[in-house]
Amino acid sequence: MSFIYFDHAATSPMSSEVLAAYVEAANGGPGNPSSLHAHGRAARERISLARDTFARLLSCQASELIFTGSGTESDNTALFGAARAQRQRGRSGIVTTAVEHHAVLHACRQLEAEGFRLTILPVDEYGRVSVSEAKAAIDETTALVSVMAGNNETGTLQPIAEIGDWARNHKAIMHVDAVQAFGYAELNLKEMPIDLLSLSAHKINGPQGVGLLYVRKGTHFQPILYGGSQERNRRAGTENVAGIAAFAKAAEIAYGDLSIRREHAEEIRSAFLARLSEHLGQDRFVVNGHPDERLPHILNLSIPGVSSESMLMNLDLEGVSASGGSACTSGSLKPSHVLLAMNLSTERVSSAVRFSFGLGNTIEEADKTAKITATISARMRIRL
Ligand SMILES: Cc1ncc(COP(=O)(O)O)c(C=O)c1O
Incomplete structure (x- = not known):
């Protein structure tokens, strides 16, 4: 794998x-x-x-x-x-x-x-x-x-x-x-x-x-x-x-190479979002955070109906490492204080996953992960 x-x-x-x-x-x-x-x-x-x-x-x-x-x-x-x-x-x-x-x-x-x-x-x-x-x-x-x-x-x-x-x-x-x-x-x-x-x-x-x-x-x-x-x-x-x-x-x-670094992260992020929209459907997930005033390498999204824990566990089984929030809280089931402070719905908070990009990541990886994420989501929703 x-x-x-x-x-x-x-x-x-x-x-x-x-x-x-x-x-x-x-x-x-x-x-x-x-x-x-x-x-x-x-x-x-x-x-x-x-x-x-x-x-x-x-x-x-x-x-x-x-x-x-x-x-x-x-x-x-x-x-x-x-x-x-x-x-x-x-x-x-x-x-x-x-x-x-x-x-x-x-x-x-x-x-x-x-x-x-x-x-x-x-x-x-x-x-x-x-x-x-x-x-x-x-x-x-x-x-x-x-x-x-x-x-x-x-x-x-x-x-x-x-x-x-x-x-x-x-x-x-x-x-x-x-x-x-x-x-x-x-x-x-x-x-x-x-x-x-x-x-x-x-x-x-x-x-x-x-x-x-x-x-x-x-x-x-x-x-x-x-x-x-x-x-x-x-x-x-x-x-x-x-x-x-x-x-x-x-x-x-x-x-x-600050601009190259920024562009690279932005490209991976956009590719991931585009593929996820394709495979999962744009109305099936929501991005958490500011649409423009943001860092290029972080993408936090919620897929209602799929808990953060199940998504992360299943991604891990497929060889993808992502996170449920900050590293310090990702090992626990505690909801993120950041998303709570944003007053998001309980469902959105409990289904949030953070993907963050950087050195060595490729568009192919973004494509693959988006597809895997969509497949996991579909599987989880059938079980509901
Ligand atoms: C915004 C922010 N501040 C502080 C820290 C803590 O840094 P360190 O892991 O070097 O202690 C982190 C680490 O995740 C962070 O993201």
């Missing part, structure tokens, strides 16, 4: 060039970047080159970048680090959205338990937050605003520029989780009103277990990990040198 991987939003395969960069760095000797000797200097140099690459790609200063151990760690460091620093300035409000990844939402809940006032903004049926509602929630007491760039379950993009401008006018810190948008959207930090930005390597064909946090110069921020003086005293712990080198390689490749 041939296997089809349509779960790139959960994690994406390392490309051969990235793997080569990883192996080259891992083979490069046993240097701890904090050591003063030649081996340590060589490891430090690798990190420094990687940091320069990100500074160039994101249009920021290298000193504004902190390497972390994951997107989750970047989010937590941003939120706890900024919220605690802001509390010392008498600001205690946190504003976020109902569709954030749990790395943000659960961290915000913890901050609420520590005494912060939390406002969770609702979203419309497409998963988009309203700028006017965000503006109404942000004032002079707001410490921090956290709004994701692109959603991991539906791909819906948020109006981060408008919200960021408003946050800046009120001297609130603006955090953006760009873990899914990175590698598909332009992120120019010189121009965008963003103070903190979280990224993760394994969503852009880099290795798992490496993240990046951008902290704009002058942003009030406290570290959350204490220990050594790595990352200019902002994130203690020996750096993942090979992982960081490979992450920089993956980012360089992604941004070297």
Whole structure:
């Protein structure tokens, strides 16, 4: 049986060039970047080159970048680090959205338990937050605003520029989780009103277990990990040198051909939708998420009458890997908090499946998977 991987939003395969960069760095000797000797200097140099690459790609200063151990760690460091620093300035409000990844939402809940006032903004049926509602929630007491760039379950993009401008006018810190948008959207930090930005390597064909946090110069921020003086005293712990080198390689490749990458994902997505309409019928399924303001590589759809679990199980039996929502909840039967926040019907929520596309996927795979999906749906409906 041939296997089809349509779960790139959960994690994406390392490309051969990235793997080569990883192996080259891992083979490069046993240097701890904090050591003063030649081996340590060589490891430090690798990190420094990687940091320069990100500074160039994101249009920021290298000193504004902190390497972390994951997107989750970047989010937590941003939120706890900024919220605690802001509390010392008498600001205690946190504003976020109902569709954030749990790395943000659960961290915000913890901050609420520590005494912060939390406002969770609702979203419309497409998963988009309203700028006017965000503006109404942000004032002079707001410490921090956290709004994701692109959603991991539906791909819906948020109006981060408008919200960021408003946050800046009120001297609130603006955090953006760009873990899914990175590698598909332009992120120019010189121009965008963003103070903190979280990224993760394994969503852009880099290795798992490496993240990046951008902290704009002058942003009030406290570290959350204490220990050594790595990352200019902002994130203690020996750096993942090979992982960081490979992450920089993956980012360089992604941004070297951003439009090709976007077009490729868009082509697979459209082919899949066209074939599904053909085989299943256009009125038999519905796409969840914004029709235009969206990332190109994520497709979330519901096939009423066929539960997410049965669809995923049957797809798996046919060699197709897809997902029921975010990777963290896909192993459980819990309905997606993102789709619930969009106020979709119970039937739509319980039959949602996420297909996400990327490196190595082909139109033939899209055709085949659409056909398999239609066949499974027909089989399931007969059983009803
Ligand atoms: C939007 C978003 N934020 C944060 C994360 C967490 O990243 P990591 O898996 O690197 O911890 C993910 C992972 O799925 C994500 O999609």
